[in-house]
Amino acid sequence: MSFRAYAEKWVEERELAPLTQDLYLYLIDKHLFAFADLDLDEITAPRVREWRAERLRLTGAKTITAKAYRLLKAIMETAVDDELITRNPCRIKGAGKKKAAERRIATVDQVDALANAVGMRWRLMVYLGAYGPLRPEELAGLWRRDVDLDNLRLRVRLAEPERMNGRRVLGDTKSEAGTRTVILPAFLRRELRWHLESYAEPGPDGLLFVGEKGAPFRRSTFGRKWRKAREAVGMPEGFRFYDLRHTGHTLSTRSGATLKDTMVRAGQSSEKAALIYQHSDEERQEEVAAGLDATVRKAREEAARKTAETPSGTNLARGQ
Numbered sequence: 001m002s003f004r005a006y007a008e009k010w011v012e013e014r015e016l017a018p019l020t021q022d023l024y025l026y027l028i029d030k031h032l033f034a035f036a037d038l039d040l041d042e043i044t045a046p047r048v049r050e051w052r053a054e055r056l057r058l059t060g061a062k063t064i065t066a067k068a069y070r071l072l073k074a075i076m077e078t079a080v081d082d083e084l085i086t087r088n089p090c091r092i093k094g095a096g097k098k099k100a101a102e103r104r105i106a107t108v109d110q111v112d113a114l115a116n117a118v119g120m121r122w123r124l125m126v127y128l129g130a131y132g133p134l135r136p137e138e139l140a141g142l143w144r145r146d147v148d149l150d151n152l153r154l155r156v157r158l159a160e161p162e163r164m165n166g167r168r169v170l171g172d173t174k175s176e177a178g179t180r181t182v183i184l185p186a187f188l189r190r191e192l193r194w195h196l197e198s199y200a201e202p203g204p205d206g207l208l209f210v211g212e213k214g215a216p217f218r219r220s221t222f223g224r225k226w227r228k229a230r231e232a233v234g235m236p237e238g239f240r241f242y243d244l245r246h247t248g249h250t251l252s253t254r255s256g257a258t259l260k261d262t263m264v265r266a267g268q269s270s271e272k273a274a275l276i277y278q279h280s281d282e283e284r285q286e287e288v289a290a291g292l293d294a295t296v297r298k299a300r301e302e303a304a305r306k307t308a309e310t311p312s313g314t315n316l317a318r319g320q
Contacts, residue, residue: 006084125222149193155180185289
């Protein structure tokens, strides 16, 4: 059996999330193509080493090469279990590991600037990405019925990721912990009310975020707006929308949240963490939201005070 046929069958037989399935097929097609027409027993350890060295030399892409190597190793390990080959040829120590780059953190001022620059229709998305902090696919799956404006709560029930072919797949959240109620800081009440009145679809089943033409927002369309906003604000090119989540984690921690509080708020799950970290109930989540509210308000007041105290350009030019 050729590697391509076996690899595609391997992906098909697993219960993978749509985006994970897309990623694996992409890696097989674009990064493991050197093995495509080889029989499984023709993929030897020297060939794997040569492939990896060539990919690194030609592309310099360490992260994607590590992902492709991990996938190749997993597929070939299954081939060993199926007794199609006697030994896994992927035996390069550390080849599947790549130290993740430190996530960038935005300041409160930068989040406000990004929200202003991205446009009125999308500013709430920026704020919920930072102070929710919600994943993009969770934002896409929010309906009007999920919003409790009076109590400032968002019910995260669904995720609607966009696949590489542009189609959206409505499904469950990333994990069981992803299904949650997020309590928002009080400063977002005005933003949330204004968005509901101006842009959300009508009716309880109306989407919270839709594009200018009334269709569910597209990742590609929003991506262009995000890149323009990022450039206008002067953020680093590598600052992604997803990095807003890291900003929210950091600000929540600074406002007094425990790691368990942050996990609950962001919809993260870990068996080890569940045994170690203390319980975070709704009352504690309200305290976290209140602390986050105070942190953002204080930063905004400080920025406004500095702006008011800064001399004008004319006075600076005169040496005053």
